[in-house]
Amino acid sequence: MKKSVARIALAIVALSLASAASAQVKPEDQIKFRKAGYGFMSWNMGKIKTNLEGTYDAAQVTAAANAIAGIANSGMGALYGPGTDKAVGNQKTRVKPELFQNMQEVGKLAGDFNSAANNLAKVAASGDAAAVKTAFGDLGKTCKACHDKFREE
Numbered sequence: 001m002k003k004s005v006a007r008i009a010l011a012i013v014a015l016s017l018a019s020a021a022s023a024q025v026k027p028e029d030q031i032k033f034r035k036a037g038y039g040f041m042s043w044n045m046g047k048i049k050t051n052l053e054g055t056y057d058a059a060q061v062t063a064a065a066n067a068i069a070g071i072a073n074s075g076m077g078a079l080y081g082p083g084t085d086k087a088v089g090n091q092k093t094r095v096k097p098e099l100f101q102n103m104q105e106v107g108k109l110a111g112d113f114n115s116a117a118n119n120l121a122k123v124a125a126s127g128d129a130a131a132v133k134t135a136f137g138d139l140g141k142t143c144k145a146c147h148d149k150f151r152e153e
């Protein structure tokens, strides 16, 4: 009896999670979340850079690389919905309007970024600092490639 109640409760939780995941995120929140994601990746990129320039702590680098890959794989494209091409509410944005007219190119840049982030996480797990340095540089290039095209100064 107790067991089935728990199972029903779990099913309800699963259902509400599913609807929360598919619920439309307000444009204002889409901008907020994407900026937060980029900012959080940037913090982790900084940690990896510090490790590469100083004492290399493989555990910290792996954790940072995994955090970046997690965000890269989270489907950030969903945060570029209609109405997010300019400031909404109290959320400013630096996205260039061109991004919304060039989704195919954005998809390519995002794909490169995704692969590079996953590669960095893989290489970080190996603990090979020299290889991490290369993978880190490769990832940084994919961030810059998108910014150069689709982010305001």
Ligand code: HEC
Binding pocket: 031, 034, 035, 036, 038, 039, 041, 042, 045, 068, 092, 093, 094, 095, 096, 099, 106, 109, 110, 113, 139, 140, 142, 143, 144, 146, 147, 150, 151
């Ligand atoms: C596919 C395009 C794309 C990729 C890849 C990308 N960015 Fe960005 N980034 C943007 C855009 C567009 C903005 C502006 C977002 C906004 O203001 O709404 C931005 C904003 C930022 C910001 C400012 C966030 C804020 O609070 O305003 C930082 C920091 C940043 N990106 C870091 C990174 C890092 C680090 C990477 C790679 C690990 C990366 N980005 C990869 C497109 C990209």
